[in-house]
Amino acid sequence: MKKYIIIIISFIFPVSVTFNVDMQEQILNSNGVHLAGADALTETSFGVYQDSINVLPWTAEDIEMLDVDYNGVYSAVLELDANTTYAYKFVNGIYGEDYELYNEEDRILETGNEDIALDIICFDKVDENCNEIDNSLVEVSFSVDMQEVDISENGVSILGSDDSFTNFGYDLNTLEPIPPYDPSSLNLTDPDGDEVFSVSIYLEPGVNYAYKFVNGNDWDNVEQTDRNIIISEVSGYTINEVCFNSAEDCPEFTTLIENLTFTTNVSNAVTNNGFELGDMLVVRWGFGETQTSEREDTLDLQLFSYDYTIDIDSIYISEDAGLYYQYYKILDDAYFREIFFNFEYDNNDIVLAERRFFAFDQLDNFGEVIIADDINSNVDPRRMPIFLNTDPIDQEIEIKWTIDLSPAYYQILAGDTLYDIQGTNHVTNIDSLLAWGVWINGPASMPANGESWTQWGITLQSTTSKKMWDDGTHGDDIAGDFIYTLELIYNEDTQTGQECKFGIKGGDNESAYGLNHYENINLSDPNIHIYWGSINPFFYDAWDFDLNMPNETEQCNLMDINSDGVINVVDIVQVVNIIFGTNNSPSEQEICAADANSDGQINVVDIVTIVNTILDI
Numbered sequence: 136m137k138k139y140i141i142i143i144i145s146f147i148f149p150v151s152v153t154f155n156v157d158m159q160e161q162i163l164n165s166n167g168v169h170l171a172g173a174d175a176l177t178e179t180s181f182g183v184y185q186d187s188i189n190v191l192p193w194t195a196e197d198i199e200m201l202d203v204d205y206n207g208v209y210s211a212v213l214e215l216d217a218n219t220t221y222a223y224k225f226v227n228g229i230y231g232e233d234y235e236l237y238n239e240e241d242r243i244l245e246t247g248n249e250d251i252a253l254d255i256i257c258f259d260k261v262d263e264n265c266n267e268i269d270n271s272l273v274e275v276s277f278s279v280d281m282q283e284v285d286i287s288e289n290g291v292s293i294l295g296s297d298d299s300f301t302n303f304g305y306d307l308n309t310l311e312p313i314p315p316y317d318p319s320s321l322n323l324t325d326p327d328g329d330e331v332f333s334v335s336i337y338l339e340p341g342v343n344y345a346y347k348f349v350n351g352n353d354w355d356n357v358e359q360t361d362r363n364i365i366i367s368e369v370s371g372y373t374i375n376e377v378c379f380n381s382a383e384d385c386p387e388f389t390t391l392i393e394n395l396t397f398t399t400n401v402s403n404a405v406t407n408n409g410f411e412l413g414d415m416l417v418v419r420w421g422f423g424e425t426q427t428s429e430r431e432d433t434l435d436l437q438l439f440s441y442d443y444t445i446d447i448d449s450i451y452i453s454e455d456a457g458l459y460y461q462y463y464k465i466l467d468d469a470y471f472r473e474i475f476f477n478f479e480y481d482n483n484d485i486v487l488a489e490r491r492f493f494a495f496d497q498l499d500n501f502g503e504v505i506i507a508d509d510i511n512s513n514v515d516p517r518r519m520p521i522f523l524n525t526d527p528i529d530q531e532i533e534i535k536w537t538i539d540l541s542p543a544y545y546q547i548l549a550g551d552t553l554y555d556i557q558g559t560n561h562v563t564n565i566d567s568l569l570a571w572g573v574w575i576n577g578p579a580s581m582p583a584n585g586e587s588w589t590q591w592g593i594t595l596q597s598t599t600s601k602k603m604w605d606d607g608t609h610g611d612d613i614a615g616d617f618i619y620t621l622e623l624i625y626n627e628d629t630q631t632g633q634e635c636k637f638g639i640k641g642g643d644n645e646s647a648y649g650l651n652h653y654e655n656i657n658l659s660d661p662n663i664h665i666y667w668g669s670i671n672p673f674f675y676d677a678w679d680f681d682l683n684m685p686n687e688t689e690q691c692n693l694m695d696i697n698s699d700g701v702i703n704v705v706d707i708v709q710v711v712n713i714i715f716g717t718n719n720s721p722s723e724q725e726i727c728a729a730d731a732n733s734d735g736q737i738n739v740v741d742i743v744t745i746v747n748t749i750l751d752i
Contacts, residue, residue, distance in 0.1 A: 148217065148743075149182065149183070149214040149215055149216055149217060149739070149743070150214070150215055150216075150217050150246050150247065150248065150249060150250050150251065151212055151213075151214055151250040151251075152182075152212070152213050152214075152215050152244070152246060152250070152251055152252075152253065153210060153211075153212050153251070153252040153253060154170055154200070154210065154211050154212075154213070154223070154225075154253055155208055155209070155210050155252070155253055155254070155255040155256065156168065156170075156200065156208070156209050156210075156225045156255070156256050156257075156258050157207055157208050157255050157256065157257045157258060157264075157265045158202075158207050158208070158209055158227070158258050158367065158369050159207035159265050159267075159268050159270055159368055159369055159370065160257070160258065160259075160265050160266060160268065160369075160370055161227055161258055161259075161369055161370055161371075162369070162370050162371035162372065162373065163227065163367070163369050163371070163372045163373070164227045164228035164233055164373065165372070165373055165374050165375040166228040166229050166230075166233075166375070167199050167200070167228070167229075168199070168200040168202075168209040168225065168226070168227060169195040169196065169197075169198055169199055169200060169225070169226040169228070169229055169233075170195070170198040170200055170211050170213075170223060170224075170225055170226065171193045171194060171195040171197075171198070171223065171224055171226055171234070172192070172193065172221055172222055172223025172224065172241070172242075173192030173193055173221065173222060173223075174192075174216070174219055174220065174221055175220040175221060175222045175243070176219075176220065178192045178193075179192060179736060179738065180192060180736065180738055180740075181193075181194075181197075181198075181213070181215075181221070181223070182213040182214050182215040182216070182221075183213065183214040183740060184197060184198050184211070184212075184213055184214075186214075189732065189736070189740055190213070195226040195228075195229045195230075195233070195234070196229045198211050198213070199211070200225075202367045204341075205340045205341035205365060205366070205367045205368065206340075206367065206368050207270065207340075207367050207368035207369050208255055209225075209367075215244075215246050216246065216739050217246055217247065217248050218246060218247060218248065219245075219246050220243065220244070220245055220246075221243070221244045221245075221246065222241035222242065222243055222244075223241060223242050223244060224236055224241055224242060225256075225258055227258065235258050235259040236259060236261070239261075242256070268370060270340060270368035270369060270370065271339070271340070271368075272305060272310075272337040272338070272339060273337065273338055273339075273340055273366045273367075273368070273369060273370070273371060273372055274307065274335055274336075274337055274370075274371045274372070275304070275335065275336060275337070275338045275364070275366060275371070275372045275373075275374065276333060276334075276335045276371075276372070276373045276374060277293060277323070277333065277334055277335070277336075277346075277348075277374055278331055278332070278333040278374065278375075278376040278377070279291065279293075279323065279331070279332050279333075279348045279376070279377055279378070279379050280330065280331050280376055280377065280378045280379065280384060280385040281330045281331070281332060281350070281379050282330045282378075282385050282388075283378060283379065283385055283424075283427050284350055284379055284380075286330070286350065287350045287351035287352075287356060288351075289351040289352045289353075290322055290323070290332075290351070290352065291322070291323045291325075291332040291348065291349065291350060291351075292318050292319065292320075292321055292322050292323060292348075292349045292351070292352050293321050293323060293334060293346060293347070293348050293349065294316050294317055294318045294320075294321070294346065294347055294349060294357070295315070295316065295344055295345055295346025295347065296315035296316050296344070296345060296346075297315070297339070297342050297343070297344055298342065298343045298344075298345075300315050300316075301315065302314065302315055303315050303316070303317075303320075303321070303336070303344065303346065304336040304337050304338045304339070304344065305336065305337040305338075306336065306337075307335055307336060307337060310337070313336060318349045318351070318352050318353050318354055318357065319352040319353065321334060321336070322334070322352070323348075331376060338364070338366050338372075339366070340366050340367055340368045340369075341365065341366075341367075341368075342365065342366075343363060343364075343365050344363060344364050344365070345361070345362065345363045346362050346363070346364070347360065347361070347362060348379055348380075350379065358379055358380040359380055360377075360380050360381060360382060362377075362382075378424070381424060383424070385424070386424060386425060386453035386455065386456035387453050387455070388426070388427060388451040388452060388453050389451065389453070390451065390452050390453070390454050390495070390501055391449065391450070391451055391501065392449075392450045392451075392452055392501050392502075392503075392504050393448065393449060393501070393502045393503060394446055394447070394448055394502070394503045394504070395446070395447045395448075395450045395504050395506070396444065396445070396446050396447070396503070396504070396505040396506065396507075397418045397420075397432070397434060397444070397445050397447075397460070397506050397508075398434075398442060398443070398444040398445075398505065398506070398507050398508070398509065399416075399434070399442070399443055399462060399507070399508040399509055399519060399520055400440075400441050400442055400443075400508070400509040400519050401416065401441050401442075401443060401519065401520065402441040402511075402519065403511065403518075403519040403520075403521055404473075404519065404520055404521045404522050405441065407521050407522075407655050408524055408631065408655040408656070408657045409474075409521055409522035409523060409524045409632065409655050410464060410521075410522050412436065412441065413436065414464050414465070414466065415433065415464065415465040415466075416433070416434045416436075416443045416462060416463070416464055416465075417431055417432065417433050417434065417462070417463050417464075417465060417470075418431070418432055418434060418445065418460055418461070418462055418463075419431045419460060419461050419463060420432075420458060420459070420460035420461075421458070421459070421460070422459035422460065422461070422486070422487065422490050423456075423459040423484070423487045423490070424456070425452075425453065425456045425457060425458045425459050426452075426458070432445045432447060433445065442509070452495055452501075453495075454495045454496050454498075455496060457492055457493055457494045457495055457496070458492070458493045458495070458506075459487055459490040459491065459492050460490065460491050460492075460493070460506075461473060461475065461489075461490050461491060462475075462491075462508075462520045464522050471522055471523065471525065472489075473520040473521065473522055474520075474521050474522060474523055474653045475489060475490070475491060475520065476488060476489055476650065476670070477489070477490060477491065477492055477516065478514060478516075478671070478672055478673045479492075479516060479673070480492070485649060488649075491508065491516070492516070493506050508520065512681050513669060513672070513680045513681055514672040514680050514681065515681075523632035523653050523655065524630075524631035524632045524655045524656075525630055525631070525632055526630070526631050527627065527628050527629060527630060527631065528625060528627060528629050528630075528631050528656055528658065529627050530627050530658065531624065531625065531626050531627055532624070532625055532656070532658060532661055533622055533623070533624045533625075533661060534622070534623055534624075534625060534656060534661050534662070534663060535610055535620060535621075535622050535661060535662045535663070536575060536579070536603070536620065536621050536622070536623065536635075536663050536665070537618050537619065537620050537662070537663070537664045537665070538573060538575070538603060538618070538619050538637050538664075538665050538666075538667055539617060539618050539664070539665070539666045539667060539683075540568065540573065540617045540618070540619065540667050541617050541666070541667070541678065541685070542666055542667050542668040542669070542675045542677070542678035542680070543562070543568055543639070543667045543668060543675075544565065544568060544617060545677040545678050545685045545686075546668070546674070546675050546676075546677045546678065547562060547563070547564065547565055547568060548565065548677065548692075549676075549677040550692055550693035550727070550728070551674075551677075553639065553644045553645070554644060555591075555592075555638075555642035555643055555644040556643050556644070556647060556648065557591045557592065557642070557643040558591055558592040558642050558643065559592075559642075560592065560638070560639065560640040560641065560642025560644055561642075561644065562639050562640075562642075562644055567639075567640075568639065571639050571640035572602060572603070572605075572619070572639070572640065573602075573603045573605075573619045573637055573638070573639055574595050574596065574598070574601045574602050574603065574637065574638050574640075574641045575601050575603060575621055575635055575636075575637055576588060576589055576591070576595055576601065576635065576636050576637070576638060577633075577634050577635035577636050577651060577652075578633060578634045578635070579623075579633035579634060579635035579652075579654070580601050580623070580635060582623040582624055582625055582626075583598070583600035583601045583621075583623060584598055584600045584601065586598075589601060591638060591641060591642060591643040592641055592642060592643075593641065594641070595638060595641035596640055596641030596642075597641075598641075601621070602621070603619035603620055603621040603637075604619060604620050604621065605617065605618060605619045605620070609621065609622065610622040625656070629656070631655050631656050632653060632654070632655050632656075633653070633654050633655070633656060633663075634651050634652065634653055635651065635652050635654070636650075636651045636652060636670075637652075637665075637667060645667060645668060645670070645671075646668065646670050646671035646674065647671065650670040650671050651670060652665055652669070652670055666678070666680060666683060668680075692728060693727075693728055693730075693731055694706055694728060694731050694744070694745045694748055695728055696709035696710060696725050696728045696729050697709055698724070698728070702745065702748055702749060703749060704749070706728075706745060707742055707745050707746065707749075709725070709729065710729045710731075710737065710741055710742050710745065711742065713725070713726070713729050713737055714737060714738060714739070714742075729741060731744035731745050731748075732744050
């Protein structure tokens, strides 16, 4: 056994490598300076970046290089395998044509056993240093797309200032300073007639400039979006074209839909006690700048059905942008947004994460487009809408809340951890899941102790009135069936629609921020049954929330390669054998367990993960 440990220790610890590139001769792409490469032997990895990103081979977008001194030298630090050969190139941008030494040999690096900082290399040169250039002023090009606004008869301008409020750079021809925050001093031009306006000026490297575009030449039409830039000592800089009053480029609304239909079915909303047939239903669409302005249309109830429909003629859309939209019911002139979360959304705008989305880029025919939200599902993006009922229940009633922990059980069995996002009650194994118990939190739990939200962790855990039971008491039907129960009495003033979330050992470990359960009380059936994790079915992918049964996929216990219930050096040896091919026919379960960080690859990073787990690092 000692022999194995010596072999492992000799290569499991990576070395830190600092890459440096001189960009002073380049006009910088506004996508930034990046680094790409791979191990020369297998081309399967390019190390670890920022302690957490396992860099795939030749993916420039993963590694952004920074110039912290603004002197034109960009750097990045990678954790690479020791005693390994790597090929790499620097990238002025992120795309193929942005790579240096195009159609030439890659740069080569041989790592040893110690951390290293590589010499500064001139971008796109092999054995030459960069020419010394006077980069005391750098030409910077600004561009703004004005297609979404009515352009002022006074044209388009830009205003800004350095952080000392002395100037906004210098004129290219006269080198005269441009007055700070003067909307009339710097006009943009539209040379191609496509409503994209541009201007170039000189800026000083290392100086923080704030700026805004202006529709006109006075303060009445200055955009609200805040912008700023700091330039390095390079030969020039081109800032990405942006949309006026937005951080992004404008969608191109050039595709005509002759007839756009929104249609949905409200039967689930009616059954869920959140909607009545005959209620007004509208669709708001064009969120996220997927139309030139947000629009609203009223849907009509179709005879003898639960279907609501609206047809809209002659709509221009952006095939790339798609369409964000949402259903609302209107009662007494008040709008009530549907309860919806886009589980497929993968960006950072929480507002758009709660909107529906329809993609146009897969369509072949735009003559007639039907957006149908009529699928009886809890997770499908085209599922029927449901609504929160804000009416009072008008009578005192006891509600029996039950939560089924089966999805948590199968997710942990699949090797995942249920992370406590506000504490340390992470659920990593089945024993903890079964032993710790479950608490309810949120406005729905208020009758228990008079609090809406109780502080997660030890405070909630100590609040026995919010504890749920799986022992055949407190209204629980069957002890030990993974279904936990709590009975609460609500008075007549209680809102019908209730919000809650559940936590194992009182921790906030069911899912991420903003994802809560919303349930409507039904007086004819005072029982509310919930499946743990249904608010985040993409994470709890070991469970089918439509069939309410586990997905039929082979489970594995991560890092326990030999399935003996213990993670130790024997499992490390098993991973080494898989990497080196000593075990040339590992089972699917062994491969699953060996991929300790679940990145689809089995390499030294997985060994480090197992070592850290054993040492409890």
